[in-house]
Amino acid sequence: MTSSQVNAPAEGEHVKPQADHADRAKTVVQRIADLRAWLFLAVLIIGFESWSRLSFGGTFIFNGFNLQSIAIFAVAPLLLATGQTFVIISGGIDLSMGFIMGLAAVVAAHAINTFTPGLGLPLAVLLGAIVAVAVACIPGVINGLLVSRLKVPPFIGTLGMFGVARGVAFLLAGGTTVPVSNSFFATIGNGRIFNVPYIVIITAIFVLGMHYLLGQTRFGQHNYAIGANVKAASRCGINIKSHLLRLYILSAACAGLAGVLYAARFNAGAAQAGEPLLLDSVAAVVIGGASLFGGSGTIIGTVAGAFVIAVIQYGLVFVNVEPFWQFISVGVVIIISVLIDQAQRRFSGGRQDE
Amino acid sequence: MNSGTQPLLEVNNLSKHFGAVRALDDFSMVIQPGEVVALAGDNGAGKTTLIKTISGVFRPSSGEVKLKGEPVSFATPQEARDKGIETIYQDLALADNLSIGANIFLGREPMTRKLGFIPVLDRKKMADAARDTMALLDFHVSRMEAPVSNFSGGQRQAVAIGRAVYWNAQILIMDEPTAALGVPEQRKVISLIHQLKKQGRGIIFISHNLQDIFAVSDRIIVLRRGVMAGERKISETTHDEVVKLMVGG
Incomplete structure (x- = not known):
């Protein structure tokens, strides 16, 4: 009896400083977690810059050509990652984006070749691009219906569509690459204005639009709510089914645009265009601060994440390291990034329990 | 029975059947503005069926719900919410x-x-x-x-x-609002309910905690197997009597 009376206030005294301490630690960890993509990027740039200066006596980052190359490297993974950001925030994942991109590249190539004789160069490109993105949206609609109406887990549903889109893309391409003969399209893919490639400008405008969509509209707000608590979102009158349908169409459209820009850059459509990029896109989103459990993530973070990957890939080529090191480095960065996320989760989880 | 003021909510002879199961049978109650009514009863007594029928999740099999004297019928919880009946769920x-x-x-x-x-x-x-x-x-x-x-x-x-x-x-239905909370937090919620009461809202309060029920409610309605087992003014009843009503003594 007496001992419990003595214990009670003692515990009370202990709790407070502990809680404060956890608080401070949490904010530091959380800040690191929020900014991790930028920290990675800074570390990488400083690393490659020093390496470059020491080995070649030249600069890495203050070189216009290098910057352009990195930006061009980043275009396709960034476009996929932008759509993937929305899907991952909602608590899902879209594994079919890589081959939807390939499908769109092949369709763009065929469509532009078909339209060019009748419509002239620019109009054929415009119409071909629209057709390609529209066709890319078809697997997006199917993904959306599978996930929203038939309650198929996104991982499985989009994995199925990964196979379907892949097969259809190769069939349409006849198992090979489809060259495009339209000089306007080639100019878009490889031209530049004030040393900024057109495809980088198109991507930047698009990503800015997506940033607005996620941060400033009801669609974006509902996306966060669904990722955090789908039941709550539904009780508040958000139409989950229609949201998920639009969401997967959106991610497919991002892949479609990536496919069109790929076809422009290489002047050809190829079914395997996006094959290696799918995992890069997921990696960019995760490095950028999103949680695969849903509910968090930003487009800005994803942009940083995509640049981390692009800098690793281009940087290692630049300093002349065997390309296989790219896989290792990107893999290590993903793992570190997830570890930081979990550390942050532990801190915030501990606080909620108390 | 209550004085001449217009009741906020009237539930008249409400029944809800699921196949042969009578989850709620010929149930009636009234809530006045600024009144807190506690619903008590064992698991499966029909509390949840009752609040879901009032808040538009279920359609009643028979009977009617009147809001400020007007008969209402909700196809969805959203419709109930638009009319001012809001449910606050356990999981928030x-x-x-x-x-x-x-x-x-x-x-x-x-x-x-x-x-x-x-x-x-x-x-x-x-x-x-x-x-x-x-x-x-x-x-x-x-x-x-x-x-x-x-x-x-x-x-x-x-x-x-x-x-x-x-x-x-106007009507807040609170399903176990204090269940997941520590004692100081429970007190805060109880004082919140007092605030809502002062503002003239009607509150239906479901709880297993008799202490909380006696702390905030004006009346308690005990359900047992889908029917009203008893209705008491809090000022005129005791823990023991309520428990007896719940278990059917």
Whole structure:
């Protein structure tokens, strides 16, 4: 009896400083977690810059050509990652984006070749691009219906569509690459204005639009709510089914645009265009601060994440390291990034329990 | 039975059958403005069926619900909510990653225009409304933009109640609002309920905790196997009597 009376206030005294301490630690960890993509990027740039200066006596980052190359490297993974950001925030994942991109590249190539004789160069490109993105949206609609109406887990549903889109893309391409003969399209893919490639400008405008969509509209707000608590979102009158349908169409459209820009850059459509990029896109989103459990993530973070990957890939080529090191480095960065996320989760989880 | 004022909510001879199971049978009750009515009963007594039938989740098999004297019939919970009947669920129904304001407006976000033509979420309006509403509940929060996961259980309960208050709920149905909370937090929720009562709202309060029931309620209705087992004024009853009604002694 007496001992419990003595214990009670003692515990009370202990709790407070502990809680404060956890608080401070949490904010530091959380800040690191929020900014991790930028920290990675800074570390990488400083690393490659020093390496470059020491080995070649030249600069890495203050070189216009290098910057352009990195930006061009980043275009396709960034476009996929932008759509993937929305899907991952909602608590899902879209594994079919890589081959939807390939499908769109092949369709763009065929469509532009078909339209060019009748419509002239620019109009054929415009119409071909629209057709390609529209066709890319078809697997997006199917993904959306599978996930929203038939309650198929996104991982499985989009994995199925990964196979379907892949097969259809190769069939349409006849198992090979489809060259495009339209000089306007080639100019878009490889031209530049004030040393900024057109495809980088198109991507930047698009990503800015997506940033607005996620941060400033009801669609974006509902996306966060669904990722955090789908039941709550539904009780508040958000139409989950229609949201998920639009969401997967959106991610497919991002892949479609990536496919069109790929076809422009290489002047050809190829079914395997996006094959290696799918995992890069997921990696960019995760490095950028999103949680695969849903509910968090930003487009800005994803942009940083995509640049981390692009800098690793281009940087290692630049300093002349065997390309296989790219896989290792990107893999290590993903793992570190997830570890930081979990550390942050532990801190915030501990606080909620108390 | 009660004095001449218009009752806020009247439930007349309400029944809900699931196949042969009579989950709720010929049940009637009245709630006056500013009245807290506790619903008690064992698991499966029909409390949940009753509140789900009132709040539009279930269609009644027979009987009627009147809101301020007018018969109402809801096809969805949203319709009930639009008429001012709000249910606050045990699991709070908050999006933890969003701010208080964003939670209050979830699904009904206000928009404004930037540069005169770009539609954007009106975060300022959401934050202002959140601050005013929480102040109305005597809850003063300084960090309006922080996600609600940063707040304690009682504060989160207050956010859920604040959402109902902002959208002008006249009837608040609270399902075990104190179940997941520590003792000081429970006291906060109890004082919140007193605030709501002062504002003339009607509250249906479901709890297993007789202490809480006796602390806030004006009346208690005990359900047993889908029928009313008894109705008592809190001032005229005891824990023992309520327990007897619940177990059917």
